[in-house]
Amino acid sequence: NAGVTQTPKFQVLKTGQSMTLQCAQDMNHEYMSWYRQDPGMGLRLIHYSVGAGITDQGEVPNGYNVSRSTTEDFPLRLLSAAPSQTSVYFCASSYSRDSLGGYTFGSGTRLTVV
Amino acid sequence: GQQLNQSPQSMFIQEGEDVSMNCTSSSIFNTWLWYKQDPGEGPVLLIALYKAGELTSNGRLTAQFGITRKDSFLNISASIPSDVGIYFCAGQLYGGSQGNLIFGKGTKLSVKP
Numbered sequence: 079n080a081g082v083t084q085t086p087k088f089q090v091l092k093t094g095q096s097m098t099l100q101c102a103q104d105m106n107h108e109y110m111s112w113y114r115q116d117p118g119m120g121l122r123l124i125h126y127s128v129g130a131g132i133t134d135q136g137e138v139p140n141g142y143n144v145s146r147s148t149t150e151d152f153p154l155r156l157l158s159a160a161p162s163q164t165s166v167y168f169c170a171s172s173y174s175r176d177s178l179g180g181y182t183f184g185s186g187t188r189l190t191v192v
Numbered sequence: 193g194q195q196l197n198q199s200p201q202s203m204f205i206q207e208g209e210d211v212s213m214n215c216t217s218s219s220i221f222n223t224w225l226w227y228k229q230d231p232g233e234g235p236v237l238l239i240a241l242y243k244a245g246e247l248t249s250n251g252r253l254t255a256q257f258g259i260t261r262k263d264s265f266l267n268i269s270a271s272i273p274s275d276v277g278i279y280f281c282a283g284q285l286y287g288g289s290q291g292n293l294i295f296g297k298g299t300k301l302s303v304k305p
Contacts, residue, residue, distance in 0.1 A: 113295075118201075118297060120298050123293075123294075168235070170293075176284070179240065180237040180282075185232070
């Protein structure tokens with residue numbers, strides 16, 4: 079099925095551990111982005127990419143790294159997890175950043191850092 | 193940075209009632225979008241608005257793009273239990289470094305049968 083696929087759906091990490099959240103889309107979208115959702119805070123942009131090889135920071139980039147080696151994949155890396163990174167993470171994509179059709183979201187990764 | 197003020201934060205209504213929520217910004221936007229998030233899922237686009245003053249319907253949902261380009265509202269008529277969820281407004285300003293979607297904090301809707 080076409081769409082945005084995120085893995086894993088759930089993850090528990092210990093403080094200081096590293097991990098990669100995976101995001102893949104099969105719609106040939108150039109634009110991909112990562113948001114985190116915290117209670118009462120809405121969705122905040124972490125990093126985004128307007129095409130393969132191009133990434134940029136969003137509103138809350140500290141503690142996260144991204145790369146975009148292919149059009150399809152946009153992984154989010156936590157180098158040294160902290161309890162403040164406990165959140166639900168969403169990946170989104172669209173044909174372009176100024177897409178008139180809005181963004182398509184994945185179903186999320188719920189991360190707990192203990 | 194730009195911020196969206198979405199209200200109310202939560203609503204608890206009776207099935208069959210109409211619902212109204214709105215979003216305001218200190219900055220203008222080219223596009224206003226309304227999303228719904230079901231529990232355990234990602235947001236899904238409900239309505240997109242591209243022109244100041246535009247009024248658009250999608251079934252029981254109606255949304256408007258404010259004339260000043262700084263606000264938008266969403267109405268849901270005759271609510272049903274499956275309307276439960278979190279509704280997000282999002283604004284977008286094209287071009288430059290500001291083209292990403294900016295989201296409000298959401299309105300949590302609960303419907304009592």
